[in-house]
Amino acid sequence: MAFELGIYHFGELTPDPTTGKMMNPGVHLRHLVEQATVADQVGLDVFGVGEHHRTDFAVSSPAVVLAAMAQATNSIKLSSAVTVLSSDDPVRVFQQFSTVDLLSEGRAEIIAGRGSYTESFPLFGYDLSQYNELFAEKLDLLLKLRDENPINWEGNLRPSLVDGDVTPRPDRQIPVWIAVGGTPASVVRAAKLGLPLSLAIIGGSYQQFEPFVDLYRRAAADFGHDPKNLKVSIASPGFVDTSKQAALDTSYPYFQAGWMQNHHQRGNGVPMPRRAYEAQATTAGAFFLGGPQEIIDKTMAQYELFHHDRIMIQMGFGNVPQKDMLRAIEILGTEVAPVVRKEIESLKASEK
């Protein structure tokens, strides 16, 4: 498989830091579809939308948004980033994504996670104290749904299925990735099930995550899976522009506003100072933040460490204006992706 580059978005509704104006959720959703369209046109591999259940996010049902994107695009993979499986019904998740898969002629993906926000649990009547159990059981059901129909299934936290007819059936097996933030047990779970791993590195030094990737591959081998068949994706925030300076200047005010809105201590938003944001743009920092050359360099440096298969950039967090977003997507697709793919192909060839 060729190395993949993608972007993802949560559809956060951060008030514009210069005007204070809140974006309309409908406008934002249509912007996301336009972004996916441009990403498709410039040859990016994947577009993801993540699920949140709060007033300040426009995306609560990724599959619906992905269905709209399916109609507007031709070849880009359409992914959830992530699906909070713990507080959803696997039957419904499967049906929605099989629908997207059929609409898009086999381009749907599920990235499933336990959820780092908790609002969806009370909303759908789930008990947070069963956080891990819920995920384990629902993941089990979701994976069985991919293989069997009609399905017989029994668990503790959801009614049993007796000859359940779960349709429509997709033409292929929909990929299910496991999203991991930094819990070794989650890495081992993905390894045990032989599922691809999406590792979120949302700040700090990415080198620190090397032990997770190593653990994943060693554990997978111990469970009898060939690590060569197991994909690893790295997900981090970032923004691409014509130069590093432009990337920082364009994206920082929006990132800072989004960060303040989402990151609370003592009941208050905590700012990310500009110098902290700049630190993330250094070679060792986690963010894909810079001009084309910085993004290429960082991706290659990460590849040497992780030997991963995909990067997904949470681009323009905090609602960078649409014209800047579309320019960033175009630069990523036309100036970064071709170079990265070629470099990694030649590295792979020399390793053989």
Add this chain to the structure above:
Amino acid sequence: MTTPLKVVAVVGNLQKPSKTRALADLIVDTLGDSEQIDATFIEIVDLLPGLAGTLDRDQVDTATADALAAVENADIVIAASPVFRGSYPGLFKHFFDLVDQYALANTPVILAATGGSDRHALVLDHALRPLFAFFQAWTAPVGIYLSAGDFDGTTILNPEVFERIEMAARDVLPVARMLADRASVPA
């Protein structure tokens, strides 16, 4: 016009370049974002051997004497130390052994430390805080501890560190400003 706050960072590093110094720099820069400050850095490594060879305040060399005076007259002290054998280095303590016993009473102090792993984080509260309790200093409730994983060389990468320093700064600056202004009013 407001008088700049005298911020003095005592940095216990015994080598250069230093992660502890980088942390002290970041704390000073953050304080400087929202207040006028005059910053002084005292690196213990720079005071050798004038400090190490001296047991008495009267015998210290000029550099050490100036450093001690700076700390004693500071509006804010940043006490930043690496972790050696589970505590601050002996020479860091030796420096403070020569500081006047009551000079730091009520002085706002920000406690900061760097260590090889998170297992040493309590050095702030088990070693540094008691030292400044002795001085009857006004230690900030929020201390700042960094482990090796928070750095790339001396570049601090962990965003949470920046936030924690912001918090410490917001807690300390109003107190320091009030105390400094009160002290500057003629009796």
